[in-house]
Amino acid sequence: MKCELCHKAEAETAIRKVVDGEEQELYVCRTCAKADVEEGKPRTETAPSSSDDVSPLSALPLMGMILDAAFEIVGRAAATQAEPSCPVCGITRAEYRKASRLGCPACYEAFANELDGAILDMHRSRQHVGKVPAKAHAARRRQQLVDELDAAVKGQRYEEAIALRDRLRKLDESGDRTEAGGPA
Amino acid sequence: MILKFDPRASSRQTGNVPDDEIAMSCRVRLARNLSGERFPDWATERDRDRVFAKVCEALRAEAPRLRVESLAACDELERDILCEAHLISKDLVERAAGGGVAYAEDGSVCVMINEEDHLRIQGFAPGCGMEAAWRAADALDTQLERHLDYAWTPRLGYLTACPSNVGTGLRASAMVHLLGLRLLDEVEAVVRGLERMRLLVRGIGGEGSEAAGQIYQVSNMDTLGVDEAGIVGRVSRIVAEVVRQERNARIRLVRETPLVLIDCLARSLSILQNARLLATSEALEFLSALRLGASVGLVTRLKVADVDKLIVLMQPGHLQRIEGADLDSDARDEMRATMLRRKVAAVRLKV
Numbered sequence: 001m002k003c004e005l006c007h008k009a010e011a012e013t014a015i016r017k018v019v020d021g022e023e024q025e026l027y028v029c030r031t032c033a034k035a036d037v038e039e040g041k042p043r044t045e046t047a048p049s050s051s052d053d054v055s056p057l058s059a060l061p062l063m064g065m066i067l068d069a070a071f072e073i074v075g076r077a078a079a080t081q082a083e084p085s086c087p088v089c090g091i092t093r094a095e096y097r098k099a100s101r102l103g104c105p106a107c108y109e110a111f112a113n114e115l116d117g118a119i120l121d122m123h124r125s126r127q128h129v130g131k132v133p134a135k136a137h138a139a140r141r142r143q144q145l146v147d148e149l150d151a152a153v154k155g156q157r158y159e160e161a162i163a164l165r166d167r168l169r170k171l172d173e174s175g176d177r178t179e180a181g182g183p184a
Numbered sequence: 185m186i187l188k189f190d191p192r193a194s195s196r197q198t199g200n201v202p203d204d205e206i207a208m209s210c211r212v213r214l215a216r217n218l219s220g221e222r223f224p225d226w227a228t229e230r231d232r233d234r235v236f237a238k239v240c241e242a243l244r245a246e247a248p249r250l251r252v253e254s255l256a257a258c259d260e261l262e263r264d265i266l267c268e269a270h271l272i273s274k275d276l277v278e279r280a281a282g283g284g285v286a287y288a289e290d291g292s293v294c295v296m297i298n299e300e301d302h303l304r305i306q307g308f309a310p311g312c313g314m315e316a317a318w319r320a321a322d323a324l325d326t327q328l329e330r331h332l333d334y335a336w337t338p339r340l341g342y343l344t345a346c347p348s349n350v351g352t353g354l355r356a357s358a359m360v361h362l363l364g365l366r367l368l369d370e371v372e373a374v375v376r377g378l379e380r381m382r383l384l385v386r387g388i389g390g391e392g393s394e395a396a397g398q399i400y401q402v403s404n405m406d407t408l409g410v411d412e413a414g415i416v417g418r419v420s421r422i423v424a425e426v427v428r429q430e431r432n433a434r435i436r437l438v439r440e441t442p443l444v445l446i447d448c449l450a451r452s453l454s455i456l457q458n459a460r461l462l463a464t465s466e467a468l469e470f471l472s473a474l475r476l477g478a479s480v481g482l483v484t485r486l487k488v489a490d491v492d493k494l495i496v497l498m499q500p501g502h503l504q505r506i507e508g509a510d511l512d513s514d515a516r517d518e519m520r521a522t523m524l525r526r527k528v529a530a531v532r533l534k535v
Contacts, residue, residue, distance in 0.1 A: 089222050089226060091226060099225060099226075100346060101223060101225045101226070101300070101345045101346055102223060102345055102346070102347070103222055103223060103226040104220075104221065104222045104223055104226070105217060105219060105220070105221075105223075105335035105343040108337070108340060108343055108347075108350075115347060118347060119340070119347050119350060119408065122347060122348050122405075122406075122408075123350075123351065123406045123407060123408035123409050124406065124409060125351075125406070125408045125409020125410070126339070126408075126409075127339060127408070127409060128337075128338070128339060128340055128341030128342075128350075128351045128352070128408055128409075129409060129410065129411050130341055130351060130352035130354070130410070130411040130412050131322075131325075131341075131342075131352065131411070131412055132336075132338075133329045133334050133336050134326075134329065134330070135329070135333070136336050136338070140338060
């Protein structure tokens, strides 16, 4: 998402700003966020802050450094919390909630935290038990054999491990065309 | 009023109303999406065109018998006709750009392309033949997946644009005509019961539509955590029970409150035989009554199958195709009334 103030850089954090007499939440880039903070604080030329002999102007770079550091810690976290989005299609949480439709298959991973509960509410289940595409079936079967082989080696059940290894080799050589889930 | 009709004399009233006169048709659809592609709602026109091309390629290789149409290339009338034949949804008609349909000429299977999901593979069957509808859709799905990389994970199954379809992506639905239960004021209780059993109950036009003509679409709500055979079997069993209840309602209507039934039939037939203007929804209400009358043997010279044909033919798209011209709403209402007047002119009540 682009910064809502300069419309050039990527937005990284959210600020609250009064626009036309109305307070709004804006997603902005680092530069605009910094500018906003500096705009809001008292003018250094007219506001000597202490009796220290340090010039008020010399505090500006320091303020910048503090802002940068704070930005790294808080700003990114705030931006993430404010508007999580899918790294593949770029759809934000607010957008998919509004449309009730996800943007792409990767959204299931990107919004997993909140989708998990919603899916359980909708279907009273979190686990698919139906059809497996032939391609995925072969991969899943191979992974199952690898896991079993691993367990057999760890348990020092070597005869079983050899048998599993041979089955794996055979599977890799021939490929697996087994399908599942269709009508009997 | 002396009834000439003797309810006990009708073989129909003994409970012989065939299932397919109550469960009109059924459909099983499978929602599928391509891995790495945006879902249609968020896709650009170019994205949708690319998906359309990939699906067409798979269809050409595996199901060349299917006729493929790009909706953008169809005129409005062709789209309406496909929609009225329940091959495509209103949703797909509205999307048009990048949307498409592939269908068997015999109406047994159909694939909607770039509707809410990239593919919606549908199998159809008359009456309660849900198993046959599933077999048809599943076979086509298995063929297409040889050429397409479906978005699928071991935990969530087939990934869909709306999480309400995730898992099997399977929606098994039956269209049931429940006018008997309506006339006995029992339809609401049946609908509530179905909803308590986690079934969706909608009108004839699918999501968000009214149950015009007391034709309801009953389908499963859950698509995750239960396999395809389980869903199809459960919906079939429940629909069979609804059919049994409607059949009982029709028997009770004939035996216990024949006047209510005959009054409904007489009013409907009078209007259909005399009206000069008829909107689709009101025509459907009256045809629905005649359908029930034909089913219980109270209407002569009209079969249930004839009414089912009229229900399709009197839709706006089909009417315009018959007329061979674009008609505005008023002209269509006039033409609908004229057509139905002619078709039911010889129909009489057996009372």
